[in-house]
Amino acid sequence: MIEPGLIHFLIVGAILFALGLMAILSKRNTIMVLMGVELILNASNINLVAFSRFTELSLDGQMIGLFIIIIAAAEAAVALAIVLNVYSRFNTISLDKINLMKG
Amino acid sequence: MEVTTLLFYAFAIITLSAAAVMVFSKNIVHSAFALMFTLIGVAALYVLLYADFLAAAQLLVYVGGILILILFGVMLTTQGLTFSFKTTAVNVPAATVVSTAALMLLIYAFVQTDWTIAETGVRDDTVREMGMMLMGAYVLPFIVIGVLLLIAIIGAILMSTRLSAKNDGEI
Structure with missing residues (x-):
């Protein structure tokens, strides 16, 4: 086994990104799509922190990662409130059945 | 072989296999629990990258907050008394092709690029410096x-x- 370098972390991030993309494209439950978005945010965060680790140990990448975590928290709260509203209006959260622009 | 190498491979395997279980599971509650293991694995990877404060924030915000929120969302949007929280997957071949293409493109770009990596020592803690940066720049x-x-x-x-x-x- 080789000692993990920058490329290993980047590949882990890339695989996480691909799995998140897969969840977003193939799932029809809105909450599953949200989980896919969380996976993609984590993948980008791994990349940022890895870059910050392997370039002269600066903390700027970690700082941006911290802001991404905060924005993900805000996004999850608002998105779940929207999902609950959609559920009370359409009685389903399947993305194929939510097809009205105007309630 | 060093311990950190072993830990990296162990946590990378945990993270990626839990993410795969999350994506391909038919039961949404199983997906949520697999997401928990993915997030914990990502936090461990942060620790291996000397980002201890970020790892703690990841555990507190993601595992303690967002995951609970997602589970509440699952419970509040399931009709009736169900014992199986099924999710349907559509367009599986097309989605597989697109995501595999994205993965191949990313890995190709990462491998082909000639990264200049600074040889640096180890870092002890980041909390104090991050606090200074938050109040400064x-x-x-x-x-x-x-x-x-x-x-x-x-x-x-x-x-x-x-x-x-x-x-x-x-x-």
């Missing part, structure tokens, strides 16, 4: 993100309370 984004969080919380509470008020009126 990053004070404007810090304030802006505080306002953003406040607006998001107020918006989420408004949407949810309007929802329960409407339901009370109907009953």
Whole structure:
């Protein structure tokens, strides 16, 4: 086994990104799509922190990662409130059945 | 072989296999639990990258907050008394092709690029320095993100309370 370098972390991030993309494209439950978005945010965060680790140990990448975590928290709260509203209006959260622009 | 090498491979395997279980599971509650293991594995990877404060924030915010929120969302949007929380997957071949293409493209780009890596020593703790940066160079984004969080919380509470008020009126 080789000692993990920058490329290993980047590949882990890339695989996480691909799995998140897969969840977003193939799932029809809105909450599953949200989980896919969380996976993609984590993948980008791994990349940022890895870059910050392997370039002269600066903390700027970690700082941006911290802001991404905060924005993900805000996004999850608002998105779940929207999902609950959609559920009370359409009685389903399947993305194929939510097809009205105007309630 | 060093311990960190072994730990990296172990946590990478845990993270990626849990993510795969999350994506390909048919049961949404299983997906949520697999997401928990993915997030814990990512936090461990942060520790291996000398980002201890970020790992703690990841555990607190993601595992302690967002995951609980997602589980509440699952419970509140499932009809009736169900024992199986099934999700349907559509367009599986097309989605597989697109995501595999994205993965191949990313890995090709990462392998082909000639990264200049600085040989650096080890870092002990990041908390003090990050606090200094938050109060120094990053004070404007810090304030802006505080306002953003406040607006998001107020918006989420408004949407949810309007929802329960409407339901009370109907009953």
